[in-house]
Amino acid sequence: MLDSYAIIGNPVSHSKSPLIHTAFAQQTSQAMQYVALLAPLDGFQATVQDFRQRDGKGLNVTVPFKLEAYQLATRLTERASIAQAVNTLKFENGEILGDNTDGIGLVRDIECNLGIAIAGKRVLLMGAGGAAQGVILPLLQRQPALLAIANRTPEKAAALRKQFSTYGNIAAGDFMFFTDEHFDIIINATSASLHNTMPELHSSVFTHTLLAYDMMYQHEPTPFLKFARQHGAQQIADGIGMLVEQAAESFFLWREIRPQTESVIMMLKSKRH
């Protein structure tokens, strides 16, 4: 029988994770299947328990359940514990292990795939939800000159600043708070792009921007990426690379084998044209 994995979210039908993990499984000859699992907004825990009872081995967790997944885990990796958000669950020996691979996925994509070192850079991270929480520590570990966190609800950004202040130089505010500042790397970790809109960011922040990065991925550049390119960002990238890199790290946690990512990123990009 094939080992069973899934991505759980709401919405989830747009997810590329089944395609990615199926490609990883073929590449590494793993006997597993991977599907998309839609959970009702008030039914995350029940859907996970049902999946476990059907002998499911592990889940990826997407919008809006990463904070609930953190609470559901009975054991956490250090990075998930510090992030207080979980994007990967592994079921073994009656336990629910929670991990967070978003951060390492983002950092690998920016540094290894896009070739931009984070050390010494001024980085603006927009958003304070599960995705943002998961990437703060790995970003700070690369030693940027500053990590500014901007969020529509600024109190949430301030709380994250407090939570992570021992790990590096962090500022926090709403989007307009950073109007007079310039950033080398600007990352959109809000879900605004899901609704085809963008945070209310002033165009002047892009003047010296090397990279504008949107964690969201779709056929067309998102409104944020279009705006960034229009106002001076040298390079723009969507979250396809991050998605594949974080998936590879989850796959490694589950199967203890590390798949190649480059061909899978290329396969996904080619499907866009």
Ligand code: NDP
């Ligand atoms: P959450 O629901 O946990 O958080 C949503 C965040 O977006 C909050 O900070 C919220 O602000 C903000 N937001 C929502 N709508 C708007 C808007 N119209 N304008 C400004 N801010 C807004 O979602 P996640 O953090 O889990 O996911 C965020 C995005 O990242 C999603 O698009 C997701 O697909 C993507 N993602 C991509 C990954 C990849 O591998 N490429 C991995 C993980 C996530 P507020 O606090 O004020 O409500």
